[in-house]
Amino acid sequence: MNKTLIIGGVAGGASCAARLRRLDETAEIVLLERGAYVSYANCGLPYYVGGVIRSRSALLVSTPEELRERFRIDVRTEHEALSIDRANKTVTVKDLKRGTTYTEAYDTLVIATGSSPLRPPIPGIDSPRIRSLWTVPDTDALKKLTETAASAVVVGGGFIGLEIAENLRHAGLHVALVEALDQVMAPLDFEMAQLLHEELRGQGVDLHLGDGVDAFADDGQGVTVRLKSGAALRADLVVLSIGVRPNSALARDCGLTLNARGGVVVDEHLRSADPSIYVVGDVIEVEDFVFGDRAMLALAGPANKQGRIAADNIAGGDEVYRGTQGTSVAKVFDLTAASTGANEKALIRRGLVKGEDYETLVVTQNHHAGYYPGAAPMLLKLLFSCDGKKIFGAQIVGREGVDKRIDDIAVALRLGAGPVALKELELAYAPPYSSAKDPVNMAGFVAENILNGLVRLADWNETETDPEAVVLDVREEEETVAYALPGAVNIPLGQLRARLGELDREARYIVFCAVGVRSYNAARILSQNGFAKVKVYPGGTRFYRSTHESEWELEGAPPAPAQEPDPTERSTSDMKQITLDCCGMQCPGPIMEVYKNICALSDGDQLEVSASDPGFAKDIVSWCRRTGNTLVSNERKDGAYVAVLRKGSGAAAASAKPVAVQDTPQGKTIIVFDGDMDKVLASFIIANGALAMGRPVTMFFTFWGLNALRKDRKQPIKKTAVERMFGAMLPRGARRLKLSKLNMGGMGTAMMRKIMKDKHIDSLEDLMKKAMENGVKLIACSMSMDVMGIRKEELIDGVEIGGVGAYLGDAEDSNVNLFI
Ligand code: FAD
Numbered sequence: 001m002n003k004t005l006i007i008g009g010v011a012g013g014a015s016c017a018a019r020l021r022r023l024d025e026t027a028e029i030v031l032l033e034r035g036a037y038v039s040y041a042n043c044g045l046p047y048y049v050g051g052v053i054r055s056r057s058a059l060l061v062s063t064p065e066e067l068r069e070r071f072r073i074d075v076r077t078e079h080e081a082l083s084i085d086r087a088n089k090t091v092t093v094k095d096l097k098r099g100t101t102y103t104e105a106y107d108t109l110v111i112a113t114g115s116s117p118l119r120p121p122i123p124g125i126d127s128p129r130i131r132s133l134w135t136v137p138d139t140d141a142l143k144k145l146t147e148t149a150a151s152a153v154v155v156g157g158g159f160i161g162l163e164i165a166e167n168l169r170h171a172g173l174h175v176a177l178v179e180a181l182d183q184v185m186a187p188l189d190f191e192m193a194q195l196l197h198e199e200l201r202g203q204g205v206d207l208h209l210g211d212g213v214d215a216f217a218d219d220g221q222g223v224t225v226r227l228k229s230g231a232a233l234r235a236d237l238v239v240l241s242i243g244v245r246p247n248s249a250l251a252r253d254c255g256l257t258l259n260a261r262g263g264v265v266v267d268e269h270l271r272s273a274d275p276s277i278y279v280v281g282d283v284i285e286v287e288d289f290v291f292g293d294r295a296m297l298a299l300a301g302p303a304n305k306q307g308r309i310a311a312d313n314i315a316g317g318d319e320v321y322r323g324t325q326g327t328s329v330a331k332v333f334d335l336t337a338a339s340t341g342a343n344e345k346a347l348i349r350r351g352l353v354k355g356e357d358y359e360t361l362v363v364t365q366n367h368h369a370g371y372y373p374g375a376a377p378m379l380l381k382l383l384f385s386c387d388g389k390k391i392f393g394a395q396i397v398g399r400e401g402v403d404k405r406i407d408d409i410a411v412a413l414r415l416g417a418g419p420v421a422l423k424e425l426e427l428a429y430a431p432p433y434s435s436a437k438d439p440v441n442m443a444g445f446v447a448e449n450i451l452n453g454l455v456r457l458a459d460w461n462e463t464e465t466d467p468e469a470v471v472l473d474v475r476e477e478e479e480t481v482a483y484a485l486p487g488a489v490n491i492p493l494g495q496l497r498a499r500l501g502e503l504d505r506e507a508r509y510i511v512f513c514a515v516g517v518r519s520y521n522a523a524r525i526l527s528q529n530g531f532a533k534v535k536v537y538p539g540g541t542r543f544y545r546s547t548h549e550s551e552w553e554l555e556g557a558p559p560a561p562a563q564e565p566d567p568t569e570r571s572t573s574d575m576k577q578i579t580l581d582c583c584g585m586q587c588p589g590p591i592m593e594v595y596k597n598i599c600a601l602s603d604g605d606q607l608e609v610s611a612s613d614p615g616f617a618k619d620i621v622s623w624c625r626r627t628g629n630t631l632v633s634n635e636r637k638d639g640a641y642v643a644v645l646r647k648g649s650g651a652a653a654a655s656a657k658p659v660a661v662q663d664t665p666q667g668k669t670i671i672v673f674d675g676d677m678d679k680v681l682a683s684f685i686i687a688n689g690a691l692a693m694g695r696p697v698t699m700f701f702t703f704w705g706l707n708a709l710r711k712d713r714k715q716p717i718k719k720t721a722v723e724r725m726f727g728a729m730l731p732r733g734a735r736r737l738k739l740s741k742l743n744m745g746g747m748g749t750a751m752m753r754k755i756m757k758d759k760h761i762d763s764l765e766d767l768m769k770k771a772m773e774n775g776v777k778l779i780a781c782s783m784s785m786d787v788m789g790i791r792k793e794e795l796i797d798g799v800e801i802g803g804v805g806a807y808l809g810d811a812e813d814s815n816v817n818l819f820i
Contacts, residue, residue: 002027004314005091005106007081007250009033010040011300012281013112014062015307016314021071023315029073030104032093034080037136038064043300045139046160049146050167059136084109084254086274108276108314111251111264112307115244115282115298124216129223130238133164142239146171149236153177153225155213157184159330161241162196165205166333168239176206176233178213178225180242187328187339188395191460192381194546195397196332202617203333208233229758244298246283259285263296268320270310278314280306289323289414290341290392291350297324325393327410329403334639338406341393341413344383354459359386361446361457362538364515365439367401369431373583374639376400376612377515379539382409382443384419388451391419394443399614399639401434408440419447446538455523458510458535460547467732468714469508469533474522475541481626482591482619483541484797485512487711487733493518496525504716508533514615515540542615575604582611583640590616591623594645598629603648606632610640617641625773667696667814669807674820675704675731676740677749677764683820684767690816691774698810699771700802702781705820706790707731708768709780715793723789730788733796734764772798779806 004020006013009031017031031038039062047053064075078096085092090103117132119125131142146152150173154165157179168175177184177200183193184200184207200207208227216238217224225233248262256272256279257265263285266272272279281303288295302324312319329338344360352358361382366375378398384391394409396402412422423444429436437445449455463471473480473488480490491499493513503509509526511519511534519536526534537544580597582590590611597607609620617634620643624631632644668690672683687697701709712733719727731737742748756763762770772778779802780795792801800806811817 002107002314003105004029004108004110005104006031006110006112007091008110008112008114008247008281009035009038009075009077010042010114011112011303012114012307012310013110014039014067015304016110016112016278016280016311017067017073017307018071019308019311020314021073023311023317027315029071030106031067031073031075032079032081032091032104033075033077034096035135035137036077038062038067038075038077040136042134045133045136046163046167048139049133049143049164050170052167052170056140059139081113081250084250084277086254086277089276106276108278110307110310110314111272111277111279111283112281112303113247113250113283114303115246117240118243118245119240120242122213122215124218124223125240127216127218127223127238129218129236130216130240132240133160142237145237146173149173151175151222151235151237153223153233153235153238154241155225155238156241156243157181157209158186158241158243159328161239162200162330162332164239164241165200166203166331169203169205169333173236174206175204176208176225176235178208178211178227178233180210180212182210184209185330185332185337187326187343188337188397189344189381191543191547192337192379192395192397195379196335196337198546199333199335206233244282246296248283251277251279251283259294259296261285261296268322269313269318270306270321271313278310280310286321287323289325292323295324295326297326299324299326299328301327325410325413327406329406334399334636335397336399336402337395337397338402339393339395340406340410341391342383343393343395344381347383347392355386357386358383358392359447359450360384361443361450362460362516362543363439363442363446364539364542365442366435367398367439368433369435370585372431374400374612375583377542377614378402378405378439379543380405380439380443382419382422382447384447386451388420388447389418391417391422396439401439405438405440408438409443420444420451423448455520456535457538460539460543462510462535462537463544463713466508466510467712469510469535470504470716471512471713472503472509472522473512473541474518475513476592478592478595479514481595482623483545485541485544487713487715487796488512489716489793493522496522497529500526500529502716503531504718505530505532507714507716508535510535510537512537512544513540515542545615545618575606576601577606577608579608580610582609582613582616585611585613589613591619594620594623598627598645598647601647605647607645607647608642609645610637610642612640614641617643620645622773667698667810668816668818669811669814670697670699670818670820671807672699672701672705672708672820673703674740675707675737677734677737677752678739678741679820680705680708680734680737681764681767683818684764684771686818687771687776688767688774691771691776696775696777696810696813697771698777698779698807698814700779700781700804700807701799702784703788706780706784706788706795708734708737708764709778709795709799710790711794711796712736715791717791717793719789719791726789727794734768737764768796777810781807 041059067073067075080094082092090105093104094101117134152168152173154161154177165175165177183190211227211229214226214228222236246262251264264279266279266284270278282298285294309319309321325341327340363380376399381395383393391413396406427438471488473485473490474493476492511522513519516538523534523536630646634643670683690697710733712735739749778799780799782801
């Protein structure tokens with residue numbers, strides 16, 4: 001009789017034991033587990049802490065008794081393997097309950113010891129309030145702490161850290177999350193992770209990205225977490241989730257080969273250098289399925305499959321483990337983030353070049369038919385080889401249906417399909433589940449268009465990397481009220497053919513719409529009309545905003561308390577309250593409906609709008625600000641985004657047009673003559689301060705000060721050679737202004753920007769935006785514009801052009817007048 005000894009009784013070890021019994025009724029199977037539990041659901045632990053999984057026993061998939069009874073496995077919990085003697089084929093075991101040590105012989109040994117969470121030697125880390133979440137006892141301890149805690153800091157934004165953060169919020173704690181990288185969820189590319197950042201902040205998680213922990217200090221009442229940036233966070237408990245290391249000491253000490261990261265090296269049959277020893281799970285190095293080289297990936301699916309394969313081979317089979325592609329999925333509050341294969345960061349690290357070796361695409365599409373209630377958009381990124389033969393990987397972020405789409409692509413990748421094959425997949429369709437062209441099919445269509453040269457997609461940051469390109473926004477004008485792209489030329493798609501003459505055929509274009517469909521149509525019109533340099537911004541303004549807006553606090557903040565309507569104007573009984581259900585409508589549907597409906601209402605009437613499009617929650621904030629309507633509330637209810645608007649702002653007359661600033665005495669006027677960053681910054685700080693005191697502010701920009709008002713993108717307008725030269729020499733927009741002193745070839749300015757960012761001080765661009773949104777009147781001096789060859793189209797939206805008279809008129813009503 002063959003005796004198999006298995007060390008480790010959870011994912012890999014337990015699945016190996018059970019499979020082996022099914023294959024060989026005569027085998028002697030001994031399973032050693034140092035913990036008190038076997039075969040438990042470690043993936044479910046965070047949800048038990050948060051109270052989502054209520055029953056602790058539900059976590060225990062099989063008990064030792066069940067394994068003994070059903071599978072006749074000699075399960076020994078609280079038995080730790082101390083060492084392996086390969087020559088004599090024995091393992092020294094410690095019975096942790098009795099404190100005794102004994103030797104156990106084996107014919108075949110399986111090492112399935114998993115991994116352990118990292119606890120680096122950070123000062124103060126030994127506090128009992130600083131926990132990891134890995135085992136059932138860890139879970140019990142953490143759950144107990146949460147019962148009396150009000151706040152927590154989670155260190156690490158990987159999938160376990162995010163799951164813990166969500167569950168601690170669920171348990172009612174205030175949660176801060178600290179992540180050393182500039183993004184959470186490392187398997188996603190930076191731009192894809194931005195939606196998660198929005199979601200986390202929107203769910204009340206205080207997110208600290210690009211920051212690490214310097215020290216912990218427990219004063220008996222709580223822990224202070226000191227960050228490298230100098231910030232200090234105070235919490236009742238801390239959860240560390242900063243990665244794992246393989247439990248490979250046993251393997252190392254008995255002479256098995258390890259890689260540089262401590263992973264045990266095995267062959268394709270999962271056998272170690274010693275043919276009597278199989279090794280499975282988190283503790284091994286695996287083949288990277290996409291590239292064929294070696295990798296380490298700690299995931300439950302691979303560990304379970306490896307346990308099964310090892311059992312097959314022990315029972316005389318010839319099973320091969322063909323590698324891990326890293327397919328994973330995680331719930332992050334109301335979003336799901338999933339990935340398979342390699343991300344773009346990994347391709348770049350391997351020296352692959354975009355456009356030569358690989359291509360990427362991003363599509364945004366509803367998870368099921370838009371007309372069926374509850375449709376929610378998902379963002380899908382696909383990476384594939386330029387020869388069209390290989391899918392390198394995919395990432396998806398969305399609210400619904402993400403898991404099924406990532407699995408479709410994971411299967412295609414595993415079976416060696418190219419990207420275009422995705423268009424051929426016949427996927428199940430009915431309106432409540434999908435669309436006739438599923439998002440996965442859509443990725444296949446777009447991949448084909450890219451490979452055939454029918455469309456070129458811009459990178460998510462191409463408006464920065466190619467500042468000379470013209471940003472062409474083909475959305476309807478009404479949509480731009482809710483969100484205007486900085487520096488964009490707006491020509492709605494329906495008008496594009498008729499207005500081609502306004503555009504310069506030689507310029508480079510980045511075409512935008514809300515989600516990327518209209519911009520693709522526009523790009524096709526342009527390309528077939530002699531415009532050779534046209535790119536579509538994939539994912540549209542929705543994607544752009546998630547990757548470019550740091551001011552979630554501004555846009556997503558709860559609305560200011562609404563003023564009561566003036567009772568002298570209309571009695572409340574006259575006021576209408578109407579509801580509008582825009583669920584299922586894709587952007588721009590909801591905002592267009594709001595616009596239509598608000599026009600038909602009278603001052604003081606209320607409109608309650610529900611939408612399933614997450615972008616609506618942001619759009620409605622800026623739309624109300626810009627149209628002078630009042631946002632009474634803006635919240636999530638039963639999976640929908642529900643906004644209540646009151647037409648007008650109380651007594652003020654409202655319209656669906658941008659509001660003008662009211663003139664009252666005690667105004668402040670500022671002449672901005674200089675174009676140095678620090679001076680313009682100072683002028684906007686003063687302007688915003690005056691606004692906060694309720695004073696009307698007029699800023700008059702003349703000569704070099706005009707540079708601050710320029711759009712940061714080149715505009716497709718015809719100029720004389722001298723004007724063009726002048727325009728090229730002057731800084732284009734606030735982002736490009738330099739410090740008046742210590743600029744040091746741009747280094748000083750960059751340092752100043754960094755310091756301001758680290759200290760959470762608004763950038764000049766943010767200050768300008770705030771000032772404009774809050775009603776500062778910006779006047780560009782028409783005479784200086786003429787002299788400097790600056791045209792109206794080159795100035796940011798919302799700037800008035802005026803002569804000195806316009807400025808002096810406001811100066812008359814002011815009691816402060818500054819020249820900067
Ligand atoms: P484990 O399942 O960890 O089992 C190893 C066992 O070996 C342990 O019980 C340990 O006590 C025992 N052991 C170690 N040394 C000895 C010794 N000397 N003697 C005796 N026993 C020993 N993966 C996913 O794919 N999806 C998820 O959603 C997911 N969520 C997770 C959430 C949490 C909180 C955690 C902790 C993990 C999660 N994982 C998830 C990862 C997944 O659980 C692991 O990849 C998987 O369990 C690894 O299996 P394994 O058999 O290698 O190790």
